[in-house]
Amino acid sequence: MKVNIGELNKRIAIVELIEGQDDEGFPLDEPIPVEIYKVWAKVTNKSGSEIFKSNSDYSKKITRFLIRYRKRINESQKVRYNNILYDIQYLNNYNEENKWLEIIAEVVK
Secondary structure: OOOOHHHOOOOEEEEEEEEOOOOOOOOOOOOOEEEEEEEEEEEEEEEEHHHHOOOOOOOEEEEEEEEOOOOOOOOOEEEOOOOOOEEEEEEEEEHHHOOEEEEEEEEEE
C-alpha cells in the first residue's frame, strides 16, 4: 500500500474506557476514557455508495482512520477524534506488513 505521509494530518487518540470511582469510592455513572496512543491519521468518511453496497444502515456514521501500525490496538478500544468517541468495528493490518493500520469505526451513540 502506498501512502502519502502528508495525508496523515489529523490528530486522533486511541482510548480505553475505565470504570472509575468518585472521592467516596462509589462507582461513577459513566466510564472514564483513558488515552493509550495519540497518533496522526488520514480520516475519511464512508461514502453513501459504500454504505449501500455493504447493505449497512444509513443512519450510522462510519469513519475510516488510517494510521501507522500499532501492535496493541484492538476492537475493545475507542477512537477519539474532534472530541467525539468512535467504536472500533474493524482493524485491517494491510498485507500483514505491520506498516499501516486501517480502523473502521462508528460514532458512539
